[in-house]
Amino acid sequence: MNFRSMLSASAISIASIVNAQETGIMGKLLFENGDTTTAEVMLKDTSTKTIVNKNGDYTIEGLNPGSYTLVIKAKGYGEYEQEIVVEKKMTIIPDIVLRNAHTIDEIAITGVSRETLIKETPVAILSISTKQIERAVATNIISSLVKSAPGLSVVETGPNISKPFIRGLGYNRVLTLYDGIRQEGQQWGDEHGIEVAPYIIERAEVIKGPASLMFGSDALAGVVSLFPYMPAQNDGIVHGKITSEYQSNNDLIGNGMQLGYKKNSFIASLNASYRMAKNYRNPIDGRVYNTNFEEKNFSFLLGSKTTTSFSKINFTLYDNLQGIPDGSRDPKTGKFTYQTEEGDDDDVEKRPIVSQKNLNSYTLSPLHQRIQHYRLYAQHNQQMGKGDLDVQLALQQNVRREYNHPTAPSQPGMYVRLNTLNYGARYNFPKFSSFEISTGINGMIQNNKNESATDFPIPDYDLNEGGIYTYIKWKYKKLNISGGVRYDIRKIGWDNFYIQTNPVTQFEEQTAQASPNTRLGFDAYNKTFGGLSASIGSAIQLTKQISLKANIGRSYRAPNITEIGSNGLDPGAHIIYKGNRNFDPEFSLQEDLGISTRFKDFSAEVSWFNNNIQNYIYLSLLVDPQGSPVVDSQGNKTYQYQQSSAQLYGMEAWLSLHPEKWKGFNAEANLSLIYGFNRDKIFKNKETQGEYLPLISPLKLSGNISQKISVGSKLISSVTPTAEVEFSAAQNRYLGLDHTETATPDYTLFNIGTAVEIHYSENRSAVLQFQVNNVMDRAYQSHLSRLKYLGNIYNMGRNISLKLIVPF
Numbered sequence: 001m002n003f004r005s006m007l008s009a010s011a012i013s014i015a016s017i018v019n020a021q022e023t024g025i026m027g028k029l030l031f032e033n034g035d036t037t038t039a040e041v042m043l044k045d046t047s048t049k050t051i052v053n054k055n056g057d058y059t060i061e062g063l064n065p066g067s068y069t070l071v072i073k074a075k076g077y078g079e080y081e082q083e084i085v086v087e088k089k090m091t092i093i094p095d096i097v098l099r100n101a102h103t104i105d106e107i108a109i110t111g112v113s114r115e116t117l118i119k120e121t122p123v124a125i126l127s128i129s130t131k132q133i134e135r136a137v138a139t140n141i142i143s144s145l146v147k148s149a150p151g152l153s154v155v156e157t158g159p160n161i162s163k164p165f166i167r168g169l170g171y172n173r174v175l176t177l178y179d180g181i182r183q184e185g186q187q188w189g190d191e192h193g194i195e196v197a198p199y200i201i202e203r204a205e206v207i208k209g210p211a212s213l214m215f216g217s218d219a220l221a222g223v224v225s226l227f228p229y230m231p232a233q234n235d236g237i238v239h240g241k242i243t244s245e246y247q248s249n250n251d252l253i254g255n256g257m258q259l260g261y262k263k264n265s266f267i268a269s270l271n272a273s274y275r276m277a278k279n280y281r282n283p284i285d286g287r288v289y290n291t292n293f294e295e296k297n298f299s300f301l302l303g304s305k306t307t308t309s310f311s312k313i314n315f316t317l318y319d320n321l322q323g324i325p326d327g328s329r330d331p332k333t334g335k336f337t338y339q340t341e342e343g344d345d346d347d348v349e350k351r352p353i354v355s356q357k358n359l360n361s362y363t364l365s366p367l368h369q370r371i372q373h374y375r376l377y378a379q380h381n382q383q384m385g386k387g388d389l390d391v392q393l394a395l396q397q398n399v400r401r402e403y404n405h406p407t408a409p410s411q412p413g414m415y416v417r418l419n420t421l422n423y424g425a426r427y428n429f430p431k432f433s434s435f436e437i438s439t440g441i442n443g444m445i446q447n448n449k450n451e452s453a454t455d456f457p458i459p460d461y462d463l464n465e466g467g468i469y470t471y472i473k474w475k476y477k478k479l480n481i482s483g484g485v486r487y488d489i490r491k492i493g494w495d496n497f498y499i500q501t502n503p504v505t506q507f508e509e510q511t512a513q514a515s516p517n518t519r520l521g522f523d524a525y526n527k528t529f530g531g532l533s534a535s536i537g538s539a540i541q542l543t544k545q546i547s548l549k550a551n552i553g554r555s556y557r558a559p560n561i562t563e564i565g566s567n568g569l570d571p572g573a574h575i576i577y578k579g580n581r582n583f584d585p586e587f588s589l590q591e592d593l594g595i596s597t598r599f600k601d602f603s604a605e606v607s608w609f610n611n612n613i614q615n616y617i618y619l620s621l622l623v624d625p626q627g628s629p630v631v632d633s634q635g636n637k638t639y640q641y642q643q644s645s646a647q648l649y650g651m652e653a654w655l656s657l658h659p660e661k662w663k664g665f666n667a668e669a670n671l672s673l674i675y676g677f678n679r680d681k682i683f684k685n686k687e688t689q690g691e692y693l694p695l696i697s698p699l700k701l702s703g704n705i706s707q708k709i710s711v712g713s714k715l716i717s718s719v720t721p722t723a724e725v726e727f728s729a730a731q732n733r734y735l736g737l738d739h740t741e742t743a744t745p746d747y748t749l750f751n752i753g754t755a756v757e758i759h760y761s762e763n764r765s766a767v768l769q770f771q772v773n774n775v776m777d778r779a780y781q782s783h784l785s786r787l788k789y790l791g792n793i794y795n796m797g798r799n800i801s802l803k804l805i806v807p808f
Helices: 003-016 130-135 141-146 561-565
Strands: 024-031 040-043 049-051 057-061 066-073 080-086 090-092 096-098 124-128 152-156 162-166 174-178 201-208 222-228 239-247 252-263 266-277 293-305 309-323 368-384 387-403 412-428 435-450 461-476 479-494 497-501 508-511 518-522 525-541 546-557 567-570 575-578 586-598 602-621 637-657 665-678 700-707 716-728 747-759 765-773 799-807
Touching: 024 080, 040 057, 049 057, 080 090, 080 096, 130 141, 130 201, 130 765, 141 152, 141 162, 141 201, 141 222, 162 174, 162 201, 162 222, 239 266, 461 561, 479 561, 518 567, 525 561
Parallel strands: 024 090, 024 096, 174 222, 575 637
Antiparallel strands: 024 057, 040 049, 040 066, 066 080, 124 201, 152 162, 201 222, 239 252, 239 799, 252 266, 266 293, 293 309, 309 368, 368 387, 387 412, 412 435, 435 461, 461 479, 479 525, 497 508, 497 518, 525 546, 546 586, 567 575, 586 602, 602 637, 637 665, 665 700, 700 716, 716 747, 747 765, 765 799
């Protein structure tokens, strides 16, 4: 059935059921390109709303005659707004076609008090849709987001460990949220990834810039907000999605399932996934030893949603077995080797060579890590008159074991357990004139304990922090001004931490009491940090198509546990950390300026930022009097944290071509550029010898082009071929002092693929995606890959992927 026939049929179906005695509205919603999804229909400035059914029909009854503003929202589509007049009968609204969203028309939830159009927020927020996440071929959720988010990059330790960096800053400067709950694991470590499986995430938002106002410490650089699947169709039928995936490079096999049910006020969902992969390969190294993994995920949600409240409780479980690559090689052949001895008995140059059988295996080496993350949280929103109250409470436990003893493979080298209680409450006052005011508190209580380990990079500690904030938004016609102020307090401390040598195993172990045979690993510490955060900004709709925004924000970050307290080997990172307990909090002052455009045929966005940081904390390699790195018997280098002032500035640009008359065609291009400088006077004009900051991504340019081709087959409705190019410039602005980093040459990667939409029922279509990444099998090293410094390992080579997504 063509588009015109659809319009005629829908008009006939609506007219046939109109009851002239009822007062209200009814109509039909159509989606661009014939998609089927859920949309919310509401009347602006009222509590009246409904959801379209699977055919796109909607009805709102019992309205008083008069003028209203009809608003329609759907994820991944531009918000639709229309003035309507309701008469003393059922009013038929002409069919409405929703167009695909192009950045500025999308809804932002993170970092604002209420759902807000991105074009009305002064901070740089990027929304990433379900389709963008599904389209990306990656081995973890953070790497999937990078493809759609200029300014977001990752520090990688193999294919399944990616730490988010925003505009050159990462670790505890970037806060990750899961369904609004801050993700708390051992995120201080280089090889500690985000404990969230990719198939469970429905969409994401990225705040690029200071977000401490809403979230406190650890959001100094920005926020990555992940939203799990939530049932939307209120028809009492189980809906969901099945995802099955294979990737050839590391023989990744992944399967995920989403199930959801919604009937009246009752909501339930269940998600589960399982993925396993062998060691990845590239044309230089072949299979890279100890980069294989096995990942399991499960979550279950129950909720209740009425016209005045929304409550939900959710439990999630994440379990990941992950190899620990160290890059050791045979000096004659260059092949990977593995450790068999301990301490001084371990001669790195005489280690045995890894067999082809073990290289080409799903079975993990005895030297690996296991990460388990449990989360139980409850959230409630309650309308209170014309205001509303949000409250949340969450319990998290993160258990991390890193096995690094070949003579005792069941004995973990590092074994830490982190318990976290998160809490938060926010009240949105009733709108007053053109003002929206919100106030809230949030924080967390943490306890970290070392279990039966032999290496102790951090002590047992207790942390208690909280913050209170006020956020104000003022809107006048097309001008929006918003900002606020917040104050945080963080108290952290620990008792004396004693270590002794076990007389039987000869491994070190923790002991409660001091004695002649013990040493003091961490002496007692107790300190309270505090800081003020504030921001103010403006967004103005210059025309219907052009939006301008500017913001200035001051953010605060307390030093994390490893920066102040570390004093030992992290076996997974192969780094000996040394903290500094005299550190002061970091404070950043960042200015942002951005312009967004949305026209029928193209959309574009450009943003600039400048960030000055006081008391910037960074890692510096320790060297001996001869200038050689300080290492232990296994060659693990020692790094100590330092503090100075820093400056980062740069820009991002995005362009999308979607000609209205060229149906199904889309082309996009992204650009990001970051400069980072250590402003300590001793490094002035020293360039690579201390002036340049570490872990700064080089200039990145990427683009893709696609064409959706409709097919007249009953089985196949469309075919969408795509082509992508990714260019990374050479990075010659690196921290070369004491050989901390090295230069990285430029590289260009080409990707091609095809998505086939397959009809399997009257209203349902599955999508089969075929893609080849790094078509030319280019050997390259990302500047932010840690494996570059562990045996000079290269990134992943050619990867052919096949993914089947079946919604139901």
